[in-house]
Amino acid sequence: MGRGKLRIYLGAAPGVGKTYAMLSEAHRRVERGTDCLVAFVECHGRARTEVMLHGLEQVPRKELPYRGTGFTEMDVDAVLERRPAVALVDELAHTNVPGSRNAKRWQDVEELLDAGIHVVSTVNIQHLESLGDVVEAITGVRQQETVPDEVVRRADQIELVDMSPQALRRRMAHGNIYQADKVDAALSNYFRPGNLTALRELALLWTADRVDEYLQEYRTEHRVSKIWGSRERIVVGLTGGPEGRTLIRRAARLAEKGAGGEVLAVYIARSDGLTSASPKELAVQRTLVEDLGGTFHHVVGDDIPQALLDFARGVNATQIVLGASRRRPWQYMFGRGVSATIAVESGPDLDVHIVTHEGAAKGRGLPVARGARLGRSRTLWGWITGIAGPILLTLLLTGIDADLGLANDMLLYLSLTVAAAMIGGLLPALASAACGSLLLNWFFTPPLHRITIADPKNIVALVIFFGVAVAVASVVDVAARRTHQAARLRAESEILSFLAGSVLRGETSLEALLERVRETFGMNSVALLERTSDVEPWVCAGSVGSTPVPRPEDADVDMPVGDHMALALSGRVLPAEDRRVLGAFAAQAAIVLDRQRLQHQADQARDLAEGNRIRTALLAAVSHDLRTPLAAIKASVTSLRSDDIEWSPDDQAELLAGIEEGADRLDHLVGNLLDMSRLQTGTVKPIIREIDLDEVVPMALGGVPDGSVVLDVPEDLPMVTVDAGLLERTVANVVENAVKYSPDGTPVLVSASAIADRVEVRVVDRGPGVPDDAKDLIFEPFQRHGDAPRGTGVGLGLAVARGFAEAMGATLTAEDTPASGLTMVISLPCAAGPPPARDLPTAAP
Numbered sequence: 001m002g003r004g005k006l007r008i009y010l011g012a013a014p015g016v017g018k019t020y021a022m023l024s025e026a027h028r029r030v031e032r033g034t035d036c037l038v039a040f041v042e043c044h045g046r047a048r049t050e051v052m053l054h055g056l057e058q059v060p061r062k063e064l065p066y067r068g069t070g071f072t073e074m075d076v077d078a079v080l081e082r083r084p085a086v087a088l089v090d091e092l093a094h095t096n097v098p099g100s101r102n103a104k105r106w107q108d109v110e111e112l113l114d115a116g117i118h119v120v121s122t123v124n125i126q127h128l129e130s131l132g133d134v135v136e137a138i139t140g141v142r143q144q145e146t147v148p149d150e151v152v153r154r155a156d157q158i159e160l161v162d163m164s165p166q167a168l169r170r171r172m173a174h175g176n177i178y179q180a181d182k183v184d185a186a187l188s189n190y191f192r193p194g195n196l197t198a199l200r201e202l203a204l205l206w207t208a209d210r211v212d213e214y215l216q217e218y219r220t221e222h223r224v225s226k227i228w229g230s231r232e233r234i235v236v237g238l239t240g241g242p243e244g245r246t247l248i249r250r251a252a253r254l255a256e257k258g259a260g261g262e263v264l265a266v267y268i269a270r271s272d273g274l275t276s277a278s279p280k281e282l283a284v285q286r287t288l289v290e291d292l293g294g295t296f297h298h299v300v301g302d303d304i305p306q307a308l309l310d311f312a313r314g315v316n317a318t319q320i321v322l323g324a325s326r327r328r329p330w331q332y333m334f335g336r337g338v339s340a341t342i343a344v345e346s347g348p349d350l351d352v353h354i355v356t357h358e359g360a361a362k363g364r365g366l367p368v369a370r371g372a373r374l375g376r377s378r379t380l381w382g383w384i385t386g387i388a389g390p391i392l393l394t395l396l397l398t399g400i401d402a403d404l405g406l407a408n409d410m411l412l413y414l415s416l417t418v419a420a421a422m423i424g425g426l427l428p429a430l431a432s433a434a435c436g437s438l439l440l441n442w443f444f445t446p447p448l449h450r451i452t453i454a455d456p457k458n459i460v461a462l463v464i465f466f467g468v469a470v471a472v473a474s475v476v477d478v479a480a481r482r483t484h485q486a487a488r489l490r491a492e493s494e495i496l497s498f499l500a501g502s503v504l505r506g507e508t509s510l511e512a513l514l515e516r517v518r519e520t521f522g523m524n525s526v527a528l529l530e531r532t533s534d535v536e537p538w539v540c541a542g543s544v545g546s547t548p549v550p551r552p553e554d555a556d557v558d559m560p561v562g563d564h565m566a567l568a569l570s571g572r573v574l575p576a577e578d579r580r581v582l583g584a585f586a587a588q589a590a591i592v593l594d595r596q597r598l599q600h601q602a603d604q605a606r607d608l609a610e611g612n613r614i615r616t617a618l619l620a621a622v623s624h625d626l627r628t629p630l631a632a633i634k635a636s637v638t639s640l641r642s643d644d645i646e647w648s649p650d651d652q653a654e655l656l657a658g659i660e661e662g663a664d665r666l667d668h669l670v671g672n673l674l675d676m677s678r679l680q681t682g683t684v685k686p687i688i689r690e691i692d693l694d695e696v697v698p699m700a701l702g703g704v705p706d707g708s709v710v711l712d713v714p715e716d717l718p719m720v721t722v723d724a725g726l727l728e729r730t731v732a733n734v735v736e737n738a739v740k741y742s743p744d745g746t747p748v749l750v751s752a753s754a755i756a757d758r759v760e761v762r763v764v765d766r767g768p769g770v771p772d773d774a775k776d777l778i779f780e781p782f783q784r785h786g787d788a789p790r791g792t793g794v795g796l797g798l799a800v801a802r803g804f805a806e807a808m809g810a811t812l813t814a815e816d817t818p819a820s821g822l823t824m825v826i827s828l829p830c831a832a833g834p835p836p837a838r839d840l841p842t843a844a845p
Helices: 018-031 047-051 076-082 105-114 129-139 149-153 165-173 180-188 193-221 243-256 279-291 304-314 329-334 338-345 376-400 406-424 426-444 456-505 510-521 576-641 649-681 693-700 724-741 797-807
Strands: 006-011 036-040 062-066 069-073 086-089 118-124 157-161 233-238 262-269 295-300 319-323 351-355 525-530 539-545 557-560 565-570 689-691 709-712 720-722 748-755 758-764 811-816 822-829
Touching (some): 018 086, 018 157, 076 105, 086 105, 129 193, 157 193, 233 279, 262 279, 319 338, 338 351, 376 406, 510 525, 510 539, 724 822
Parallel strands (some): 036 086
Antiparallel strands (some): 748 758
16 A cells, blocks of 8 residues: 555644634545544644534543643554545644654654545644744744654645635634633734744745745656746846846846746856956855855856756746856957856746846956866867968859959968967968968969969969968967966965955865865865874765765865875866865864864864863852851851850840851752752753643742732643752742842832743842843853852852753743843743643634
């Protein structure tokens, strides 16, 4: 039996109607006679969703005990035994209760698919693993339950359940998503219009990318070469010149005019040696296109127009942006140029934009650094000019029967020789001189149509013609060689200047340098290999490209760096003149590798220095903050044991109270030190279980004076999955810090509320507050903000609190209290199980 098919309803946020759409799909299938089974659907107390379950067969849930509480999960065995055609499984990213068949629900779904059962499921965009950091930056909430992107991408069908933020907020306000007492908190936190708009955009873009993958697969399978303009893709052709920045910005503006526009900058490098572009300028343009949301691509190809068109059609581009040609008018005699060629050959499905710029028609100005002096096409045209040109000129002169004189005829043939030298080099020019001499002798020197020459003056003239032609061809060829040599040296100097600049800038990315080597020489892969001795095997210190070679002997080009290091390149054999620049790259790669290792050692030294700083602070704490309560205890005990003074019962009680206070204070300080030590060594092992906040938070307030805290923790909050002991210590440290800085007579407010799948505990004080630039510093060990008096602690309370919070999957952040003060927010993950049963609110019309 084949694998089942997966259909996913994707939503931007809770409440958009994914489960409702899934159940509607099930009803449609049942009406068509399909065997559908509800394997697991979570209604979250939403009456309209529960109504949709009527008429659908449901498999009983499996009950699992966990830490004294019963939970229900999908019964995978029962579904496999029932074997329906289609199974409905809600909340694909759900984490199963420990003891379940699989850790995650998507793994349960994989079993059903492997058994040949089709599955319909739901998931929110914030639960995709790759978007966790993005969603946290938008909403401030870190999603604990995630599903790998690949699981969702493998789905046979993905349907976006979309809803505008305004409509979703109205649905929330009507009580159709959360209970009435949670609506205000949800609307003012997670369900803010900005959050919903950003999440909606994420969902739309992710779905669009998936649709684009489907389209690309279809085009590949059906060999569709014609461009389908389903979305605007703009390819920018770069030459490495400064006009590239103008082209990139123009393409970005074109992309902004249409929804979902995409910019792809591409540089075509020839495969015959060093690229003709400035590496520094290309690096700037790469950064620019990436900053504007586009992508940079490097392609190797000898025929630049064809390579650019192949790339554009391969990515299904709709537009190409090119710069106006840098050629001078007379240079068009060698061809129409890249821009004009692409404009002619692009066809009706590709729009070509030619953008003017400051360098247009001012000469190429780019360093030419190819290994071969002239291309194959130009050499061929040189031979055509040198051989066919004199023949055509002879036909023209004999056809019009014009007697121009032998001197003028020689000048005409000499001009063809010079043209052949300029186009094709020395050899075509020499061939043109020889051919021209023979044609002059045969057709224009008496006796005609014979090799012999009757007049000695004509012999001298022909000899002079041949000599001048050879001399002119040699001079032109030497000038061309010097020009190309100077251009090559310019390219090399720019590369070496870039390498020197990277040393001064302190760039330490080995992969970036190796990628530049690959781009510069047009290679398939580049690897930096090293070994400790001559008999040890080679080890790859860094590589880029496809299938890097494991040994220098296997490479097309290898450049030794010292005795036990080598740069290995695969793709083609480089000419000898390129190895000088390659040697500079290899030396720079070795320097970058050493710098990376030195940086690692520096980081280790920094960690040691931080440890020494903490130890120094600890010694200071021991010398003062710990000795202060010890001194008080010692003085009280000495007074009580004194025989020469008879203490009254009240005095004895006061001294004993001082001993007890000092001992409690000492116990608290030592406890914080031990906790910080556990966090530093990573020995904190939280025991996560589901608890009620109203059972833990009141216990954390036992160490603060009566009347200094106002507690507002509703009893109907969802359960949270945390370590009860660590949570109690976290809340206690935060509350103690808030009470310390609150004005006399102003109690600290400790409140809690549920927001989406999180529960927030907020500790609000009305103290002096903390500046924005110090909000992170107050969580560092041995830090006390402002003018906190000595003896009030060693500055570990908040550091321990944040460490404990992060250890159990929670977060602790600081915010400003409106008007004045500081608010500490402890964000806790809700339990995965169903919420407590409550009366369903009546939905507003």
